[in-house]
Amino acid sequence: TIRFSRNRSLETKFYQVIVIKILCDICFSDKDYENAIKYYSEAVDLNPSNAIYYSNRSLAYLRTECYGYALADATKALEIDKNYIKGYYRRATSNMALGKFKAALKDYETVVRVRPNDKDAKMKYQECNKIVKQKAFERAIASDEIKKSVVDSLDIENMTIEDDYVGPKLEDGTITLTFMKEMMDWFKDQKKLHRKCAYQILVQVKDVLSKLPSLVEITLKETEKITICGDTHGQYYDLLNIFKLNGLPSETNPYLFNGDFVDRGSFSLEVILTLFGFKLLYPENFHLLRGNHETDNMNQMYGFEGEVKAKYTAQMFQLFSEVFQWLPLAQCMNNKVLVMHGGLFSEDGVTLDDLRKIERNRQPPDSGRLIFQMQHESKSGVSCQFGPDVTERFLEQNKLDFIVRSHEVKAEGYEVTHSGKCITVFSAPNYCDQMGNKGAYIHLRGSDLKPEFHQFTAVPHPNVKPMAYANTLMQLGMM
Ligand SMILES: [Mn+2]
Secondary structure, three states: OOOOOOOOOHHHHHHHHHHHHHHHHHHHHOOOHHHHHHHHHHHHHHOOOOHHHHHHHHHHHHHOOOHHHHHHHHHHHHHHOOOOHHHHHHHHHHHHHOOOHHHHHHHHHHHHHHOOOOHHHHHHHHHHHHHHHHHHHHHHHHHHOOOOOHHHHOOHHHOOOOOOOOOOOOEOOEOOHHHHHHHHHHHHOOOOOOHHHHHHHHHHHHHHHHOOOOEEEEOOOOOOEEEEEOEOOOOHHHHHHHHHHHOOOEOOEOEEEOOOOOOOOOOHHHHHHHHHHHHHHOOOOEEEOOOOOOOHHHHHHHOHHHHHHHHOOHHHHHHHHHHHOOOOOEEEEOOOEEEEOOOOOOOOOOOHHHHHOOOOOOOOOOOOOHHHHHHHOOOOOOOOOOOHHHHHHHHHHHOOOEEEEOOOOOOOOEEEEOOOOEEEEEOOOOHHHOOOOOEEEEEEEOOOOOOEEEEEOOOOOOOOOOOOOOOHHHHOOOO
16 A cells, blocks of 8 residues: 655655556556556545546446446546546446436537547447437337236247257246256256246246245244355356355255346356246245346346347347346345345435335336335445445344345455445456456354355356447447
């Protein structure tokens, strides 16, 4: 750690700026975005009127998926220098990631106006315009009629499985452990599950999930232990590795996966079908919570929709979307430990009863509602963090010991903050093939409810890059 003196002469200030600039470059080439953010903040502190520092810190925030902060910095850069083109790109990227497509379009428009011969800018403008139009179209239909379930238009019974299909099949329409093992091996060899089986899983899991409350409450007995995993993001081979290290799910080896199963990683279908399969096999001992990536906007941008369309059909994606809306939002263990994907809320005074009452069968609204905050822990999309005071008050009011959340990549796979009262767990090691982070999972025992951390590193996967199915805007390196 380098400490910078606050007592600055012009000369030391000059050298400090150079040192910080070098440190920032090193951090960026090491993909150490957390430290890059720290040093850019020093640079902003030294020279608050330089648009480049804000713009670069915005990029670092984009890389760590703190889109609200990225948006604020890009906006600040443009306030300082309204001709700074990169600022428009970064603000557009932030807005896209936050699902604010119209705002993003405005910035692409500006770039195209300023640089009429820039082909790349033109393409991004057109891509974004397409999304805005599509969204408007979807809204128009949605308000016309109550959306019918895809399930009603399926005739699964009469789907035939061709004779040349030698992959796993459900036994009399039921998931068995044998089926699960065969399916995991089948996926491992990059083979496709028959669409009939995929539909059977989806229809059955929708039924199971829709009967669960928004806040799932379970009790671990003295002798029982549960494993809590964070984001898996389509990293199927790392999921298999978790099962190898920690044992397959079973009635005596329960799991809780805390959201963000899909997107980014290009084996999202394999991950989600495996998780849904185990949910059906052990409904009481295998738990799934909704993350911010179990939503239409995210799936459209970050690959899951593209992946389902490439491997199956648009109709199957519609069914996934329906199923995702029924995933519970939070889980409480022994009335003491609360798990949810994003973390706590911007408003004070939220009670467990408020969580129980959330009607979750919907896409998250743009802002202001608990369901959205649970997934983004955001103050109007800007905050990445909630403070220890928020955690303290929430725990006290609800008589809880600590909370477990996920959602943010951590170098060690987990992080303990707020004096042990807020724990982050992330289970996608070497996230997106480039973050170099460890993955982790937590053991929680009924006897003492003390979190016990286990770390692991990434395993190799077949040569399909992350984001292979993502929206072209995301693939083009629009950052
Ligand atoms: Mn997330």
